[in-house]
Structure formats: structure tokens, C-alpha cells
Amino acid sequence: MLSSSRRWADTALLRRLFLPLLILLLLPVPAAAQKMIALSFDDAPRGRGAFFTPEERTARIIAELKKAEAPQAVFFVNPAAIGHGDGAHGEAQLAAYVAAGHVIANHSNSHPHLSGMTAEAYLADIDAAEVWLKGRPGYRPWFRFPFLDEGGKDKVKRDALRAGLAARGLRNGYVTAESSDWHLESLTIQAAKAGKPIDRAALGDLYVTWHVEAADYADGLMQKVIGRQPVQVMLLHETDLAALYIGDLVRALRGAGWTVVSADTAYADPIGALMPDVPSAQGTLTEALAWAAGVPAPRWYRYNDTALATAEFNAKVLHEGGGE
Template sequence: MRVWALPLALLALVGCVTQSVPRRQQQSKTPVVPARPPVAVDPVVLAKKLVSMQAGWPRSRKFDCARLKCVALTFDDGPGEHTWRLLDMLSVRDVKATFFVVGQMVAADKGGHTVRRIVDDGHEIGNHSWSHPALTGLSHEALRRELEHTEEIVQRLTGVRMRVMRPPYGATNEEVAAETRREGLAQIMWNVDTMDWRDRVSSVVARRAGSAKPGSIILLHDIHRSTVDAVPEMLDTLGRKGYTFVTVSELYGRTPSPGRMYMAR
């Protein structure tokens, strides 16, 4: 098949599947996870994404973080109203990060434009549950829904199957580890906490991030204006120290193992 014909073939396939598969019955609402909101998917965008995924995702960048001073910036709880501005900042400096998204926030972003841009800009995207509960306090079924609902909406919007997750509040146990293993998700924690959710002062957030060591995973939240305001100073401080900014998977040189917990390299 000619290369230019492949996206057209994929579009035809998507159309056939859409017409032939009957609509699923609406799931009943639960206190933890509401019924899935309708998501409009552009078949052209999906076809292009499927083609690009043949070469792998995220786009491969090779770093030897055993020798380089690497640090992974991670942003939780979005996408929010400040995420697009953050993506602009990172794009200007060609910095890649890892975004742990909340399913409800993805659903609230009409059209999924922000989550699509996260993927299109080459950032790594991870599962941060559907409604941000402490996963350790849920039944097995509720735990499964929290992860699967977010997985499904992100995959429908972007074509990406997430491989990393972060349990809200860092709350995990053997049951959470077992479920993430079944879902094919590695548990990504952190070793630098900027406490940006508590202290909404950009200079304080930037100073705490600047204390990172080689191999650090830095915890941030892109839902806070003060955190996004701190990013330029944060990048300048770490850049002067010779750090290379990488995604979580790039930090380890591979996709982390499902179910396993990671705090730093």
C-alpha cells in the first residue's frame, strides 16, 4: 500500500467500526465515578494519530541519564485553565514533561484540545484517576473504574495508551499495585515535593524545585497559576546547574514496569 493511502485506509476502518458496532448501554452512575460523558472524536485526528503510533509514542529521544544530570518535571491534576500557557512555555524552551491527568478534567476540556496538545507536543501523559480519590480507600471495582474510565477517555481523544500513573496523594498499597499491574501502568511517585498546592508563591515553588538532584522526579500541579508562573525561574535555575529535562520514561531509558513504584532514578 502506498504511504499516502494508509491514513485514508485507517479512516475507512474507523468509519466501518463506528457504523457496525452497536452503541453500548449507558452504565449506571456510582458515587465514585459518574457515567462517561460523550466525547466527540475527530476521525481525521484519530487516523493521523494511529499512523504516528506505528513509529512508537512518545517520540523517542535518547538520553543517557546514567551519565547526564537528568530531572523529570511532572504536573498533576490537570488539564486546567493554566495548562495551555504552561505548554507554550515548555514549547519555547523545547522542554518535555510528564502530565498526570484527571479524567474529569479531561472531560471538562471540551473537545479535548489540551490533552491532544500534550500528546502532540511530545510530552508523556499518565493516569491520575478519574475523580482524584485516595485509591486505597476504594473497593476493587471502584478502583478499577477510576483507572479504566480515565484510560478510555484519553485513548479515545488521543489514540494513546498510557503506561504510567500516579496515585492521588501518593496513596498506594498492594491492591493498588496489583490493579495497576493488570492495567499495564507503572506507579510514579516523586522525591522533590514543591508543596505548590499549599504555598501559592511562585518564587517559593521555584526554589524548592531548584533543590533537585540528578535523577529527581519533581512534583508540581498545573492547575495553579502560581506554579505555572514559577516555571521560567525553575527552568533557569536548573538549566544553570546543567540539568537535562526529560519525561519519566526518558529518565529510566525505557517504559517503567507495570505495577512497580518509582520515586527517582
């Protein structure tokens, strides 16, 4: 038989070996990192692009989102564009988005720049859009600032708009991640008008890669400045590029570990209550929060630099010049 001292020694050894393991097993498991993002499209109904009529574009965006099994997206609407010119069938296009399970919200009536008008005139433009939007199927009481201009350096105007939105029961349809897809679309339209050959595979690669990288950049910056991973809101525009590549983008986001969620889910995140007081109110909420936390510039994804983006487009899509 083992002596009592030997048994004590063996017991002590077992405790030293297994007690730390037992403690680790009993500790609560930390939640897995969650990368969640919603899709938002500005400027609906948008004018003709490089490849499709507005009606063809809408049909393709709806079909690609459905094929990719993407959840509800939000389309921020400019009602003044409806009913004439390229927007002749705009009302039917917006109704088609809603019928497909998506929602619509306010992007102002005529897409003005806040820095170029009084707060009163700007709020009147918002009200004009609300007249068209309110009560329609799929309507959400969200307002997104055109150009993401929330007052720039004019804090009096910024605060007037914050108060005006609150008085109207509208919340800020903020953005947290973006890659200036409007610029990529503009470059594509210019190239098409000039009759230049466009490498569509390379164009799709830029569209998809830049947006996934922008989402990851925003995720890392948010963790740094607020200590958690909020639901991100990706800024896109209702463009021909979206019609061509939105399904690829959704699949690529999932491949990079993102869960694509509804716009309703994104705007339920408490981050929406934050209103950073920064020297200039224009850009993404991510950038503003980073600025308020003292993060030095740049506080935005690299291809928001339009000069850099243009050089890459020329090199990769038009096969002109250098690039990275």
C-alpha cells in the first residue's frame, strides 16, 4: 500500500496537472468574432450607366441579390428623379425592389449638397421626399445625407440638421464602410463613352475586392475605437456595376467571414445613437468615431483616394499606365 505521504504527493501532483485544465473548461467561452454587414444603395432611381437601361439594371440587381440569397437591402431614394428622363419608370423600379423584399428610405428629394444651402432649405428638401415616400410599402424612416455631408465644418448647421431629423422622426441612415463605387462607375461610363475596351473581369475584381477590403478595414478600425464589432453598413450605389457584380460581392463577403444581414438588423445596432463631435461632419461614422478617438488620418479605406483608384482602374481595367 502507498504511504499517506505518497498518496498526498500524488494527489497534489494531479491537482497541479489537471486543476488548470478544469478551470479552463469551466470558464465561459468567449463569443466568436462576428463580422456582420448590411447592403445599402444610394441614388435610386439612378440615370443610365455604361451598360444597361435603368429598368434592365433594376431587374439585374434584384435577380443577382436573389441568386446570392442576400437578405433585405435598403435603397435610398431621390423622388425628384422619378417620372421623367431616365427616371420615367422609376416608381415601378422602386416598387420592384420592395416586392423583392427590400426597403426604401429618404436620400433627400433632389440630392443637394448641405454645404451649399441653408439648413431650412435642406430640411424642406427632405420634407418633399417624405411626401413621396411616407406610407409607401417598404418605407423606413431613415435619412441618408447626400455626399455623406452632415454639415462639414459648420457645427451650427450640423446640429440644426440633427435636431430637424429628430423632430421629424427620422434617424440618420449612416454608413460605416465604403469604397467610392460611385467613382468606379464614373470611370467606367467615361471609358465607355470614349469607346475604350473595358476588361469586365478586371472591373469586377476591383469592385468586389475593394468592397471586401473596405469592410475589413472598417471592422478593424471599429474594434480599435469602440472595442467591439458593430453591424456594418456598406455604402453602394444603384449602378450598372452593382447589376453586374453584386452577387459576386455577396459571395466574396461570405468567403471573407462576413454574414450579410438585413438593413433592419444593421440599423438596430446601438452605434446609431452615437453622434461624434469632430471638426468636420462629412464621411462615414467609422471615420468620425476614429477622429473623435484621436486616430490620425487617414481614417478611411485607401481606394477612397480617387487618384489612387483612377490609376488602378486605368492599369487593370483599361490596361493603360502603371498601377500597383
